Amino acid sequence: MQERIEWDSLPAGLRNAIGEQAGQITAARTLSQGMNSALAAVLDTVGGQVFVKGIRTDHPGVVAQQREATINPHVRPLAPALLWRLDDADGWDVLAFExxxxxxxxxxxxxxxxxxxxxxVDTLASLPLPDLPLKDARQRWSRYLDAAEAEQLGGETLLHTDYNPDNILIPQNGAARMIDWAWPTRGAAWIDPCCLALRLIAAGHSAAEAEQLVSRTRAWASAPRTAVGVFARANVDMWTDIAASDPQPWKQRMADAARQWADGQLASA
Known part of the structure; x- marks a missing residue:
């Protein structure tokens, strides 16, 4: 998590570099949502509005931002288009999106x-898997699974995996857009519906209600019950670790939701 920096408090060299690329900036509005970027702002320019996000090049999180830039051409129009990038502007890596x-x-x-x-979720599952060095679901959750269990997560579908509602936008036309592509992953198609189900449980759905909702996606049709149970139990361990190391309320809610989901899997086995 990074502390958000107001536009006017950013280094002058960074603001000037962004202005040279974006054109004349007439107004800037720093956003409060999100946790991974020190810079997140909407800029009014003579050419229209642009969303910019940035992180210092010496911060470990810059790797995730680089992944987001690399995957962007492959996830349009579901994701807002990357317009340009500054990979070292006064020591900052900056992405500009529509x-x-x-x-x-x-x-x-x-x-x-x-x-x-x-x-x-269905739109993403229908996109071609790009020829990129993506994270593999079997490795991402391997800490919480044995080798045979991890193999059940393998697949050839492009996944987002982070269905925090802050990573979804609903514009006026009603078609959801997905943002913050820091963890594009290769894996089984049913993993993304599972990731969404966990968020739904944390938002107040029962485990059965959440699964009933995500069962409407085409990707869920390929979900083996045993593999879903394995993934649910892995998420219990993962979110318990996350909440223990940084006990923010939302992380504790996610750990509780994972336990509720896993208990439901055991009850239906």
Missing amino acids: YVEGRHPSYAPGSPDLPAVLAA
């Missing part, structure tokens, strides 16, 4: 936003 006016969805039971989010 600005999408929208709101973050509600995952609460009965939310009218859920069909659009489910449609985005």
